[in-house]
Amino acid sequence: MQNPTLKPEDLYPAVEIEAKRARFEQAIADYRKHFGDSAMENMRFFSVPGRTEISGNHTDHNRGKVLAASLSLDIIAVVEPIEIGKIVIKSEGFDENHVMLDYLEPVPHEKGTSEALIRGVAAGFVKSGYKVGGFKAYTTSDVLLGSGMSSSAAFEVMIGIILSALYNNGKVETSRIAKISQKAENDFFGKPSGLLDQMACATGGFIAIDFIDEGSPIINKVNAGINDFGHDLCIINTGSDHCGMTDEYAAITAEMRDVASFFGVDCLRKISRKDIVLNTNVLRKTYGDRALLRALHFYEENDRVDKLVHALESSDFEHFLTYIRQSGDSSFKYLQNIYSTGDVKCQPIAVALNAAEDALEGKGACRVHGGGFAGTVQAFVPHTMLKEFKFALERIFGVGSCYVLSVREHGATELTMDN
Amino acid sequence: MLRIERARTRSDGIDDGQLTMDDEQLTMDNGQWTIVESLRDVFRLNNLELAISLFTPIKV
Numbered sequence: 001m002q003n004p005t006l007k008p009e010d011l012y013p014a015v016e017i018e019a020k021r022a023r024f025e026q027a028i029a030d031y032r033k034h035f036g037d038s039a040m041e042n043m044r045f046f047s048v049p050g051r052t053e054i055s056g057n058h059t060d061h062n063r064g065k066v067l068a069a070s071l072s073l074d075i076i077a078v079v080e081p082i083e084i085g086k087i088v089i090k091s092e093g094f095d096e097n098h099v100m101l102d103y104l105e106p107v108p109h110e111k112g113t114s115e116a117l118i119r120g121v122a123a124g125f126v127k128s129g130y131k132v133g134g135f136k137a138y139t140t141s142d143v144l145l146g147s148g149m150s151s152s153a154a155f156e157v158m159i160g161i162i163l164s165a166l167y168n169n170g171k172v173e174t175s176r177i178a179k180i181s182q183k184a185e186n187d188f189f190g191k192p193s194g195l196l197d198q199m200a201c202a203t204g205g206f207i208a209i210d211f212i213d214e215g216s217p218i219i220n221k222v223n224a225g226i227n228d229f230g231h232d233l234c235i236i237n238t239g240s241d242h243c244g245m246t247d248e249y250a251a252i253t254a255e256m257r258d259v260a261s262f263f264g265v266d267c268l269r270k271i272s273r274k275d276i277v278l279n280t281n282v283l284r285k286t287y288g289d290r291a292l293l294r295a296l297h298f299y300e301e302n303d304r305v306d307k308l309v310h311a312l313e314s315s316d317f318e319h320f321l322t323y324i325r326q327s328g329d330s331s332f333k334y335l336q337n338i339y340s341t342g343d344v345k346c347q348p349i350a351v352a353l354n355a356a357e358d359a360l361e362g363k364g365a366c367r368v369h370g371g372g373f374a375g376t377v378q379a380f381v382p383h384t385m386l387k388e389f390k391f392a393l394e395r396i397f398g399v400g401s402c403y404v405l406s407v408r409e410h411g412a413t414e415l416t417m418d419n
Numbered sequence: 420m421l422r423i424e425r426a427r428t429r430s431d432g433i434d435d436g437q438l439t440m441d442d443e444q445l446t447m448d449n450g451q452w453t454i455v456e457s458l459r460d461v462f463r464l465n466n467l468e469l470a471i472s473l474f475t476p477i478k479v
Contacts, residue, residue, distance in 0.1 A: 391423065391445075391471065391474075391476050392475070395474070395476075398468060398472075399452060399468045
């Protein structure tokens with residue numbers, strides 16, 4: 001299927017269109033400033049959204065289920081093809097990246113860099129039988145770095161959608177681009193991430209993924225839109241970075257897998273909640289209470305993904321909100337990814353959750369967003385309470401810390417701009 | 420209607436607890452705040468960040 005090509009007015013809400021056009025005009029000016037003057041007709045334009053995790057908090061690594069949605073925040077690119085086999089990308093606020101396409105194997109010293117992602121995506125295209133070629137690109141992004149909105153996945157998918165459009169007539173399926181991007185992140189960048197982020201950025205809208213088969217996850221697009229239900233989606237940036245929380249995340253994966261190993265399997269999905277409950281005492285003694293509680297969270301959270309999908313598809317938004325609240329409660333009480341035990345004086349996520357619950361007065365819902373311990377909180381806020389909610393949160397975390405977003409129906413896309 | 424009450428702090432020497440602004444004085448459009456100029460003058464708030472940090476929403 002052909003990748004989409006949209007007009008800005010088909011992609012962005014009407015109230016934002018003027019600002020979005022101005023953003024592209026600035027990006028074109030910055031492209032010319034960096035790469036030299038270039039005719040508008042030679043330029044191509046692309047947009048890839050960030051994503052939000054709706055539920056399935058820390059379930060993917062034990063082959064669980066997740067529900068995610070693409071966001072109205074995006075990374076945009078102004079692009080020109082070039083005749084030499086080289087990708088040159090200048091991202092706003094960062095140094096220029098260069099990757100020659102004559103060597104497409106992992107480069108050890110590139111691990112953790114944008115070059116690794118670019119090289120990895122190009123390598124994935126070649127291995128999958130697609131064409132690659134050179135281009136120059138200027139990118140700018142409002143997908144927050146280190147906030148659980150998948151800025152790196154959006155960047156990888158951006159490389160893929162550009163290569164598809166420029167050298168493959170736009171015919172590399174977005175799901176294929178997502179898988180190539182994940183492999184680039186795993187094998188070239190050195191981060192063992194799941195497929196959720198790339199898939200949500202690439203395909204758009206709500207997406208449910210079941211990781212029961214690690215090599216071939218089951219992916220379903222969910223037909224729903226929360227904007228129809230009188231609520232806004234808010235992401236509150238607490239100003240604390242989750243980049244230093246790798247050990248905390250690793251402990252969650254390890255403790256869940258430890259419990260699974262008691263039963264001779266490598267992940268919790270291969271056993272049931274009942275197995276855990278019937279062995280509570282021995283599991284407590286062997287692995288500790290926290291590992292037991294984290295395992296119990298896995299099963300309840302996994303079931304909640306199905307319930308949330310059903311609620312969305314049947315337009316039952318009251319139950320949707322109930323399950324979102326339950327997801328947040330379970331993360332706080334059982335998964336325990338709200339603050340680091342290494343620094344109990346620092347609990348920005350808990351402060352944000354308290355302020356959000358107070359402002360919501362029993363309506364809407366809020367929960368920790370993404371990996372947890374730091375970073376962002378997610379809230380579904382009735383339209384009528386938005387101003388008060390935003391004020392209450394920004395009073396604590398600063399003006400601009402509460403992002404009012406919407407779920408974007410379109411994933412990675414090329415854009416046609418009027419000359 | 421959103422009413423906002425000054426947080427009880429004396430750290431900047433301004434009287435606490437009594438000053439309010441309402442919907443028309445602090446507006447939010449497309450996620451962006453705007454505070455009326457006259458309010459900035461009254462409270463000597465030349466910084467929106469400071470203005471918001473000093474006030475708290477109250478239930479009406």
